[in-house]
Amino acid sequence: MLGVRTHLSVPAFSSSKHLLRQHLKPHSYSSASASRPSIKMTSSSTPTQSVVEHIVLFKVKDDTEPSKVSAMVNGLSSLLSLDQVLHLTVGPVLRSRSSTLTFTHMLHSRYATKQDLDAYSAHPSHVSVVKGNVLPIIDDIMAVDWVSPALPADHLLTPPGSAIRVSFLKLKENAGDHSKDEILGVIGGMTERFKQISQLSVGENFSPARAKGYSIASLGVFPGVEELEAVVSNEDVVNAEKDKVRDHIESVVVVDYVVPPTQSASL
Template identity: 35%
Template sequence: MPVQEMQAQSALLQIHSGAVCAANLTVARLRSVFYSRLSFLPSARRSISLNCEPQYAKYLCTSAAMDRTVKTSTRVIEHIVLLKSKERAPTEQQDAMVSGLRSLKSLPMVIELNAGKVAHASSEGYTHALHCRYRSKDDLASYANDPYHLDVINKCIVPIVEDRLALDWEADVEEPVLQSGSYGAVRILTMKPKQELANSEIEGTIDALKEYTSKFSFVKQVSAGKNFSPARAKGYEWAYLAMFPSTKELAELINSDGYKGLHSKVSSIMEKFNIVDYHTA
């Protein structure tokens, strides 16, 4: 082992847990130089056929490839985590936690990831949120057991978080699957329907909200589905997620009459209904 690396590891052992979390980001960023290309594999395969450089495919590909009127979708696995930090958690440790969560994007099985501080939340009071996207349930399992992911949990989350929930669902999302850099705000809804309702009514109502949201040209992507990981979901069974360029566009959507009506209809058939809006940068 090089002398410099031994010295660096020795120094890290003496740093406060929040600083350790931040220091790990340097390693994550170095790793991401290599892994970032891997996370582009689906887009890269399509880009090569169009003679586009993978990193710049979404900017340089032909207009025919980017025409939103020709919609194609891809099946993905969505993963969201809502976190509630301790009331007196130092700001520095909260910032280090967000940085640690964002560094998980360097893992090869992750094709999309964002994390940030909550700007608006309903009564459950979650303070931070994470959204990840994978190609398969196997990739989600690999992510959950990855040593670096577990290290981020133990060093950045456990010391300052008092509550959390997570939901996973399958979704067919419109291309491009990779949306990084195109959005700055996210809305998440977690829902538990009333027991007496038929599945068709639940699915129809949530689909209507999803379809209405997708009609707004500024909405980068919208996803919804039924949770398949009940152990960590605190009773929530459905989730909805929408990506926006900024909170300005998010406000435009939620203040529209159509959204208000659908939102009210969705919440009226739910036993539990939770809202989280957060910034991704």
């Protein structure tokens, strides 16, 4: 277990007010566009929506001035105001659980469609923050995107204080579609085995350029760090689940993150 020291003094934010405004935009529910996600009802009458998950992991240089780290986080946080963004949170990681790749900060954002993610990536405000505040102070970066097919519509926001565990899996060269389906099935069933998980999103990466060969991603949300630790400490059950798919996996990156307090004044 690796604890990652960060220089951040100003917390990032995740705004429920902005989330609701974006989520209720008419185009998010339009049936006229085939590219828009579908809203469907589960057996319990809970509306669900497919969303595009976007995770970026950053490794800030050790000698970076705290003011520059804060400028990076605040600049990325400000991108929540863009029309394409349904949800965005960014800040220091709690810990990085990988022997070969370590990171200090994480950004998690959500979009209604892949087209919205593309528009966000190409937006002048995003490009300006990346060029001016991110690239000059980082040693490494990794990004993974996937579609979560049926996320409860009222769970688009990860509330402040929530603990998030992000896992990226790199499969062995001989792993085929059957292996992928088996892995996705095992991960997707985690909510049945661990009741502490309040939200689970899993899928196959569709943006390989910055993913370092990792092709399957999952994001588990817990009410807080205590619930996350309860799952981590249940080693027998966790290892039993890992054993089901271990033969298909070459390496894993795991990052734990706590959603910072909301900074509504930053909107």
